[in-house]
Amino acid sequence: MTYKLNKILFIVFIVTCLIIYSISLIKTRDKSAISINNGSITLNTAASTNPSSPDLLSDDSTVYDYYGSALTNYYYKYYMYLGGYDLVWVYPTETDDDFDLYLYSDSSYSTCVASSQFDGQTMDWVVYRPSVNSYMYPETYTYTGTGNAYIEAESGEFITVGISYSRYLGSAEAGELYEVSLSSSTTYTVKLEVPTDANFDLYVFKLNSGSATEYDGHSSTNSGLGTTEYVTFTPSYSDTYAIVVIRVSGSGNGILGINTDSISIYTPSSSTSWQVGTVYDILWGCTGSISYVDIQLYKDDSYYSTIASDVSNLGYYSWSIPSTLPSGSTYRIKIIDHDNSATCAYSSYFSITPKTPVIPGFFWGYIILGLVLGIAMIFALVRQRQDFRILFY
Numbered sequence: 001m002t003y004k005l006n007k008i009l010f011i012v013f014i015v016t017c018l019i020i021y022s023i024s025l026i027k028t029r030d031k032s033a034i035s036i037n038n039g040s041i042t043l044n045t046a047a048s049t050n051p052s053s054p055d056l057l058s059d060d061s062t063v064y065d066y067y068g069s070a071l072t073n074y075y076y077k078y079y080m081y082l083g084g085y086d087l088v089w090v091y092p093t094e095t096d097d098d099f100d101l102y103l104y105s106d107s108s109y110s111t112c113v114a115s116s117q118f119d120g121q122t123m124d125w126v127v128y129r130p131s132v133n134s135y136m137y138p139e140t141y142t143y144t145g146t147g148n149a150y151i152e153a154e155s156g157e158f159i160t161v162g163i164s165y166s167r168y169l170g171s172a173e174a175g176e177l178y179e180v181s182l183s184s185s186t187t188y189t190v191k192l193e194v195p196t197d198a199n200f201d202l203y204v205f206k207l208n209s210g211s212a213t214e215y216d217g218h219s220s221t222n223s224g225l226g227t228t229e230y231v232t233f234t235p236s237y238s239d240t241y242a243i244v245v246i247r248v249s250g251s252g253n254g255i256l257g258i259n260t261d262s263i264s265i266y267t268p269s270s271s272t273s274w275q276v277g278t279v280y281d282i283l284w285g286c287t288g289s290i291s292y293v294d295i296q297l298y299k300d301d302s303y304y305s306t307i308a309s310d311v312s313n314l315g316y317y318s319w320s321i322p323s324t325l326p327s328g329s330t331y332r333i334k335i336i337d338h339d340n341s342a343t344c345a346y347s348s349y350f351s352i353t354p355k356t357p358v359i360p361g362f363f364w365g366y367i368i369l370g371l372v373l374g375i376a377m378i379f380a381l382v383r384q385r386q387d388f389r390i391l392f393y
Helices: 002-036 361-392
Strands: 040-043 061-067 073-080 086-092 098-104 112-116 124-128 134-144 147-155 164-169 175-182 188-193 199-207 214-220 229-233 239-249 252-259 262-267 273-275 279-287 292-299 302-312 316-320 328-337 340-346 350-353
Touching: 061 134, 073 086, 073 147, 086 098, 086 134, 086 175, 098 124, 112 124, 124 199, 124 239, 134 147, 147 175, 164 175, 164 239, 175 252, 188 199, 188 340, 199 229, 214 229, 229 340, 239 252, 262 328, 262 340, 279 292, 279 328, 302 316
Parallel strands: 040 061, 273 350
Antiparallel strands: 061 147, 073 134, 086 124, 086 147, 098 112, 098 134, 164 252, 175 239, 188 229, 188 252, 199 214, 199 239, 262 279, 279 316, 292 302, 292 328, 328 340, 328 350
C-alpha cells in the first residue's frame, strides 16, 4: 500500500512539474514577444489559402504563420487610413524559402498596387500611402519552399526633427516605418545608429496618396555590421516623407534621428589673400550634431591635399600654409562632417601668394643711420660751399 501511494505521489509530482514548466515557457514566450515587438506576436497554425476568408492583420502586430504548400497564395486583409503611410512585410524563417509579397486594393485580389519579389531568404516589403480609409489586401506567394514566416502590417510612427528614437529590430520585428514632415528649403541628415552585431538598411522617400511609387527616394545600405547609415538630402517637396528601417541581419536597438546638419565657411572668403609660410585661422560654423570634421584644400576645383582630419568641431583651425604651396587664385577650403561625408561645405575661391621678404630689424637701423649720415653730409657740403663763397668775395 505504501509503495503504491509513493508511486502515485511521484507521478503527481512529475505531472505538476511538467505543468509548471509549461506555464513558465508560455510566460517566457509572451515576455519575449513583448520585449522584441512594439506590438505583439500572434501564433497562427496555418495561413489562409481562401481569398474569400483572408486572415486579418492588426496594426503593428506580428503574425507567425505557417505556409504549408509551395507555389501557393496566402491571403490577408489590413485596414489603412487616409493620409499616412503603411508598411507590410514578410520574412521567412528558413534559409531555403523565398516568399513574395503583393498588395491589392480589392477583396478579389485582382488590382495589385505594390509588390516585392526579392530573391532568397530576404524580407519582402511594400509601403503604401492610402487615399481613402479602407481595407487593403496583402498576399504572400510561396515562390520557393514551405515553412514558417513572420508577417506584419503597421502604420507609420510620426516623428519630429531633432529627436532620437530607439526601436528594437529582430527576426520577429524586421521592419519599422516612420513619418516626418520635411521642408523643401532645408537640408536634412537622417542618421541610423546600428547595433554592433547587426546590419540595418535605411530608406527615405515620398509617396503620393493612393500610390506605392517612390518619389525623391534616397537610401543607405552599407553591408558591414554595426555600420551607421546616413542619408543627407534636400527634399524636392514640402510634404510628409516615409522613413523605413529594414533588418538585414542580427538584432538590437537601432537609434534613428533627423537633424538639419549643415556647415558654413566664413574664412577664407573671396577677398582673402594668404601668404605661404604663414599661419592663418580657418573659420566655420555648423548646425546640427557634427562632432568632428575633416579639412581639405582644393585647387582648380580638384582635391589638392588634406589639411586636417578628424579634428574637433570647434569652429576654427590654425593652418600653417606650407612654403612650397604654389601661388594661385583658385584655391578653396572644403570642410566635411567626419562621420557623414555627405554633409560638407566649400569656401569661396581665395588666393595664395609668395611670402613678402622681411627686412631684419638691425638692417633698419643701418638704413636709418645711413639716412642720418647722408643728410649730415649734405648739410656739411652746403655749409662748406657757403663758407667758400664768403671767402672768395
